[in-house]
Amino acid sequence: QLRLVESGGGLVxxxxxxxxxxxxxxxxxxxxxVGWFRQAPGKEREGVACISISGDSTNYADSVKGRFTITxxxxxxTVYLQMNNLKPEDTxxxxxxxxxxxxxxxxxxxxxxxxxxxxxPGTQVAVSS
Numbered sequence: 671q672l673r674l675v676e677s678g679g680g681l682v683x684x685x686x687x688x689x690x691x692x693x694x695x696x697x698x699x700x701x702x703x704v705g706w707f708r709q710a711p712g713k714e715r716e717g718v719a720c721i722s723i724s725g726d727s728t729n730y731a732d733s734v735k736g737r738f739t740i741t742x743x744x745x746x747x748t749v750y751l752q753m754n755n756l757k758p759e760d761t762x763x764x765x766x767x768x769x770x771x772x773x774x775x776x777x778x779x780x781x782x783x784x785x786x787x788x789x790x791p792g793t794q795v796a797v798s799s
Contacts, residue, residue: 672697672788676766679793682756690751690793692766699742701772704749705780706740708795710762717781718764719751723773729780733759756797763792 678690692704705720719740720729728740739752749766767786769776776785 672702672768672770674766674768674788674790676764676790676793679764679795681796681798683799684757684797686756686797687752687754688756688795690753690764690766690795692749692751692790694747694768699747699749699768700744702768703774703776703780704740704742705767705786706749706751706764707767707783708760708762708764710759713762715765715783717783720777720780721749722777727777729777731781753795756795758797758799761795761797764795765792766790 672694675693676690678688682688701723703723706718707715708718709715718731718734719738721740721742725742737755742749767789770787779785
C-alpha cells in the first residue's frame with residue numbers, strides 16, 4: 671500500500687527558497703505520476719506541479735512557472751519541489767499525491783485532484799516578512 675510523506679516546509683521571507691520532499695516509505699514512487707498541490711487558508715486546493723513517470727515531462731501552474739521546479743530521484747524514491755523567489759501568496763499547506771495504481775497515465779490530467787488516490791499529510795509553507 672502506497673504511503674506518502676512530505677517534508678521541508680517552514681517559515682521564510684519573501685524572495686527566499688525552500689525545497690519540499692515527497693517520500694514513499696515502505697513503497698515506491700516508481701512508475702507513478704506525482705503531483706504537488708497546495709491549499710491556502712480559505713481557498714480551494716490547487717495543483718502546483720506534476721511530473722511524469724519517466725521524469726521527462728513536467729507541468730506547472732501559471733502562478734509558479736519560472737520559480738518552482740519539480741524533479742524526481744528514483745534511486746532515492748523521492749520527488750522534490752524546489753521553490754525559489756517565494757511570495758506571500760505561496761503560503762499554504764503543500765501536499766504530494768500519486769495514484770495507487772502504477773503506470774496510471776494521468777499526466778494530461780495531473781492537476782485534477784480526483785486522479786490521485788494517495789495523499790500525504792502535508793507540510794506547511796509560510797512566506798512572510
